[in-house]
Amino acid sequence: MYYQKHLTFTNYIDHLGELPKCNNNLLIDCETDEEQWLIGCINETFSICDKIIKVYRVNHKQMYGLYLLRKAELQLKHLIKERILYHVTSESNAITSLNDGLNWRKTKRAKFGAGVSFSDDANYANFHASNQIPGNRVILVCSVLIGNVYRLKPLKNKKAVHNIKYPPDGFDTTISSSQRVTMSIT
Template sequence: MDYHLGSCSSTSSKGRTSTSRFPSAGSASSRTRPEISVVKNLSMEPLVERLVEANSKETKRVRKMIFKTFPMVQIRKVDRIENGFLKAMYLLKKDEYLSRYETVEEKELFHVTGVNNVKSITNNNFDWRRVSRGLFGKGTSFSDDAEYANCHANHNIGSCTKVLVSKQIGGRKNLKIP
């Protein structure tokens, strides 16, 4: 689910004030919520972009997931991006992890990227080689906290997407390949 982020100045439910480098729609002390839209990768059909209706079960679930960690954000709409090839590759990778590691956990996590990367991600998937900075070394970074992902962004496009987790290692800034 890719979401377009607006102003990110807010006071979190955890009591910390955070301000991203997004153009501000108001001051950090204002009670207005920044706006976002959410986009999701789901279907086996070729790449098709379409709007998911605001009253749908999926939209409510996505809104709840975002508000859990980013209560001061305003969600304008939810969009879905479908790419059948990427879904098939995801399912193959899931089967591979199950056979190789005997366990795999599927999580829905947030990722924020630059506007110029969106088309490449929706057509070709995430590419760790394109990451220019990384707090935990080379690789694509994901978080279960929408506010954390948003406030570590330098652009205004993000996603909430399914991620497979089967083997974890500790990251460090100079890590090249896990």
């Protein structure tokens, strides 16, 4: 099966190929083995997450096309890194975000600079998601393209915040000093 853990996420994405041609729904049901693979990804870092109600695949043709174009661009520059990362938000924010294509320009919180925030740890992403989230939370399991990374330096005062609005010129990704938060503007 293509969902086994020994395969890289890049191989998994390459296997997906094209999105369904006849289905125009934003969310489509996953195959059983794909659903189990995704739940396994979440449970690796969020083992206490035992209330997964439903798993969907996002069917956003424009976002996927832009993803493939950006991936090809980064491959030409030999800068590409592709990682499985998690983003946690409310159900209503998730639908809005997915309809807009995870547009980093619409982000309101920017502790580590502008961008959509992701973490390599689903539990960490859940813990740091806004406490204002009403109702059910949604864990987005995303393949994130990382090009040129700007690493933030540790702050001496734990209550201080980084004074960064955007990554410096030439960078498309900011990573926190803890390496737990990735801000992507690609």
